[in-house]
Amino acid sequence: DVKVTQSSRYLVKRTGEKVFLECVQDMDHENMFWYRQDPGLGLRLIYFSYDVKMKEKGDIPEGYSVSREKKERFSLILESASTNQTSMYLCASSFKGGRVVTLHFGNGTRLTVT
Amino acid sequence: DQQVKQNSPSLSVQEGRISILNCDYTNSMFDYFLWYKKYPAEGPTFLISISSIKDKNEDGRFTVFLNKSAKHLSLHIVPSQPGDSAVYFCASNFGNEKLTFGTGTRLTIIP
Numbered sequence: 001d002v003k004v005t006q007s008s009r010y011l012v013k014r015t016g017e018k019v020f021l022e023c024v025q026d027m028d029h030e031n032m033f034w035y036r037q038d039p040g041l042g043l044r045l046i047y048f049s050y051d052v053k054m055k056e057k058g059d060i061p062e063g064y065s066v067s068r069e070k071k072e073r074f075s076l077i078l079e080s081a082s083t084n085q086t087s088m089y090l091c092a093s094s095f096k097g098g099r100v101v102t103l104h105f106g107n108g109t110r111l112t113v114t
Numbered sequence: 115d116q117q118v119k120q121n122s123p124s125l126s127v128q129e130g131r132i133s134i135l136n137c138d139y140t141n142s143m144f145d146y147f148l149w150y151k152k153y154p155a156e157g158p159t160f161l162i163s164i165s166s167i168k169d170k171n172e173d174g175r176f177t178v179f180l181n182k183s184a185k186h187l188s189l190h191i192v193p194s195q196p197g198d199s200a201v202y203f204c205a206s207n208f209g210n211e212k213l214t215f216g217t218g219t220r221l222t223i224i225p
Contacts, residue, residue: 004157031211040123042203043158043215050211090157094211100146101211105157
């Protein structure tokens with residue numbers, strides 16, 4: 001069974017802090033994704049990575065960066081946290097290729113920026 | 115610009131009846147459509163998908179219908195069970211790994 005683990009369930013940070021959200025998957029998936037979920041807006045893609053050290057911007061990359069140094073780990077970085085980044089953050093992974101790609105999600109990290 | 119829309123934020127259905135969740139999209143180039151289900155404090159899980167070349171796909175109690183001319187898809191759950199209470203997201207892609215999600219519909223099954 002695929003397991004995607006996000007290191008924190010809840011985080012509270014102050015405005016201006018640098019924030020790291022960590023995600024690890026155990027199924028040797030090539031692709032990894034970071035989404036945020038907000039009421040009325042659904043899930044929006046921030047960044048994704050299709051290989052180690054590779055990354056591609058999603059729909060809302062502003063204010064975020066990512067790091068993928070190892071295949072199983074994908075980190076989301078908020079360089080200077082702001083209150084509008086308060087949200088639920090969801091990491092996902094999948095195999096590469098094919099027309100139907102099923103994402104496997106972690107349980108999410110609820111980040112509050114005060 | 116929301117390319118995938120779920121216009122009903124919530125839906126309540128009696129246990130045993132049919133639940134119908136709707137989704138509209140704007141881009142006719144979408145290749146596959148998927149439904150995900152999300153319980154509180156958990157990540158979304160894949161439920162069912164349909165190719166743009168089909169108009170129906172069935173899996174047990176779940177059936178997805180696609181109406182390309184109307185750019186509309188729907189998820190039917192029959193019969194509805196209390197464990198179906200969750201938030202449902204429709205999603206679509208262009209035949210690659212990037213999914214575009216809708217805004218979600220919270221389904222509540224009333225015992």
